[in-house]
Amino acid sequence: MALDPSRTVAELKELRELTGDENGAQRVAWTETWERARSWLREKVAPTGAEHEIDEAGNQWFTLRGASERALLIGGHMDSVPNGGWLDGCLNVLAGVEVLRRIAEEGTPPLTVRLVDWADEEGARFGRSLFGSSAAAGSMADQDELRQRRDANGIALPDALREHGVELDRALEARRQLENAAAYLELHIEQGPVLESLDLPLGVVLGTFGVERHQITWRGQAAHAGSTPMDKRRDALAGAAKLALEIRAIAAEVGGGAVCTSGGVVCKPGIVTSVVETAEQLLDQRHLDAASLARLLALAKEASERFAREESLEVEWERIWSIEPILFDERLIELADESIREVCGTSHRLPSGPLHDAAEVARAGVPTVMLFVQSLRGLSHTKLEDTREEHLELAVQALDRLATKALRAFAA
C-alpha cells in the first residue's frame, strides 16, 4: 500500500460532511461535534494498528511502536473555530494519518512514530488557545486563571472539560508525552498570502514570530471643531495617525520580515464637532529575531515620543501581551527544504505569523519544524478558507518525505 495523497483530500471532504454545516466547520473543542470528529479519526487510524490514547490534557495520541522508544511526532488539531474552514488543523492530522499508514505498511520503523491530535488549539469556546500542546509542553502557567473562565453560556472551563474526561488539575501530567520525543513535524495551511503571491505550493517554516502587543493612549484636549483655530489644537488623533503611518517605515528599516499593525484606533469623544481628546491605539509588532523585535518596539516608542512633542500630546504605552520568537530546528528546516524541492522543485523559507502547537513543542525543547501549504487569498477561520487539491496532495507527499528523512536522521 503506497502513499495515496488523494485519499487525504477525500477524507477531508468526508470530515467536512460529518462535522460541518452551511456555515462551515463546527468542530469546536469540548463539544459533541468535536468528539464525533475524534471518534471518526480513531476509526480511520485503527487499521494501522497504532495504539490509541487520550492524555490528561485531552490530547489524542496514536502510537506505532518502533525499534526505539524515541519517537517521531506528527501533529495537528481536529478542533476548528465556529464556522471554520475545511483545512485548518485537520489537514495536518489527516496528512499525518496517511503518512502513518505508509510507515505501518512498511513494517517496524526505526523510531516509534506518534500522531497527535492536540486538544483545543483554537481556544474558540474559552478563549485559551494551544490548550493541549501547552499542557504537554509544560508551559501552561495560567491554570488558576483558567479555573475562572466561562464560555458564552456561563459554563466554567473545568466543568466543560470534565464532561470530556479531562481534569484541569491533572492536565500538566500530559508532559510525559514529550519525554521520548526525538522530533516533531507539523503541516499547516499558511493562512497568509506569501506562497500564493510567489506561486509556490509549499514552504518551510523557520519559526513563529515573537510578538509585542501594546495599547498606546494619546491624550490631547477636546475642543470645538468650529471655534478652535488649527494652531490652538492638541489633537490626539494626529499622534495616532502619525504612528499608524510611521510603523511601516520602522518595519522597513528593521527588515527581515518585520510586520507592524495598528489594528484600531478608538477616538474619544469621537464626535464630528470635537477635536479628538483621547485616541487609544492598538499596536502589534512581530519579528522572528528577538533583537529585531526589541528594535521595532524601541523605534516605535521613540517615534511616539517625538510625535507627542510635535503635537503637544501625552502618550502612554501599556503592554497587552508579548511572546519571544520561537525558532525551529535547523537540521529539520534543511530536511523540510529538501523534501519540498523533491516534491515540487522549489522551496521557500518563511516565518509563521500565527502561533501553532508546533511552537509549544519547540519551546519544550523538541526539535521541530513546520511545512506550510499555500492558502488561497490568505483566508482562514472562515468557510471561504481553501487550498487547491493538487497543492494538498503535494503537501501530503512532502510531509511523507520529511517523515522518512527525519526517521533516518534521528534514528542515526
Add this chain to the structure above:
Amino acid sequence: MALDPSRTVAELKELRELTGDENGAQRVAWTETWERARSWLREKVAPTGAEHEIDEAGNQWFTLRGASERALLIGGHMDSVPNGGWLDGCLNVLAGVEVLRRIAEEGTPPLTVRLVDWADEEGARFGRSLFGSSAAAGSMADQDELRQRRDANGIALPDALREHGVELDRALEARRQLENAAAYLELHIEQGPVLESLDLPLGVVLGTFGVERHQITWRGQAAHAGSTPMDKRRDALAGAAKLALEIRAIAAEVGGGAVCTSGGVVCKPGIVTSVVETAEQLLDQRHLDAASLARLLALAKEASERFAREESLEVEWERIWSIEPILFDERLIELADESIREVCGTSHRLPSGPLHDAAEVARAGVPTVMLFVQSLRGLSHTKLEDTREEHLELAVQALDRLATKALRAFAA
C-alpha cells in the same frame, strides 16, 4: 438710572442659584426649570414697562414701543444644555435686559426696541437646535421630521411643546415677529480660545462659518497581523491617517481662518490581530467664505483619492450635513468694532464656529451682528464654563453702546 453692568453679573448669579444644581445649569428647553427661568425673566423686565408676549414658536418677546414701528432686536436664549454653564445663552438675554432698562429710562426710543429670548436654541431634549429662531426666520423646513422626534423618555416633540403652549403646526407663524425688524444684536461668550489667547475681552463676529460635514469610508482588506507581509496589505487605517494629517495642510493652504477636524475614526474589525478592513472617518470643514469652503472640500476629496490610489483602497464620501456661511452686516460690524474700542481700547474681528440664533435672523435678511466676550479656556456646555466678571461688565457696556449706535444709524 444709568447702565449698571454689575447688576447683570449679580442677576446671572441669581439665575444660577434658581435654575442650577451642583452639576451646572439645568434650563433645558420645554422643562419646568426652563419655565421657571422665563417667569423670573418676565419679573425682571416688568419694571421697564416693556410688553410681554410668547409667540407661536415659544419665543419670549419684550417690546418697548418707540417712535417707529421698525424695531431694533436684542436677543439670546434662556435655555441651556443639561449640566450647562452659567453664561451660555442667558448672558445675552440679561445683558439685553440691562440695555433695555437704560433705554426705557431715557424715554421713548427712536425705534421700537425688542428683547427676545429664543426658544430651544440648544436642542438638548430633542436634538433640534435653533428651534425658535429658525421658526421666526421661516427657515424651519423639517417640521414633518420634527413630528416624529422623541426625547430619551419616548415623549414626542409635539406633545412636549403642547405642554408649554406651543403647537408645532403653527410655529412658522412666528415669522411675523421679524417683519418690522431693522437690526438684530446678540452678545455671546466665544466658546473658543481666540480672545483669551490674544488677551482681549471682546471681539466682533463677522458671521458664522459655512460647514461641510462628511463621513468618509475607506475600504481595504482584513488580513492577519502576523501572516501578512507589509507589502501585501490594504490597510484602511492608512488612508484615514493620511487624511487626518493632510486636512491640516489643506486648512493652511486655503487660509482665512479655515478649520478642518477629523473628530473620529471607527476601525473594523478593530482588533489587534487584524489589518483594518474598513475605516469610517468623520470630517468637519468650516470657512466664512463660500468659495474657500468649497475649495477645502475639493482639496480633501482630491487628497483622499490620491491616498486611496497609494494604499490600494476604495474611498467613498457621504455628506452628513452642510450649511452655507452666513455673513453679518458690514455696517453693524463697523459699529460693533467702534463700540468695543470705546469700551476696552482694542477690538478684534473673528468668525463664529458654532451656529447661533443670530445666524437664523441674518438668513432671514435682517441686518445682524454679534459680540463675543472672552471664554476662559474656551470651555462651554459644562459647568466649568467661565468668563471674568470684569469682562462680563465690559460686554454689557459694549452691547449698550452698540445699541445706541444702531438706534441712531437705523433710525436715520
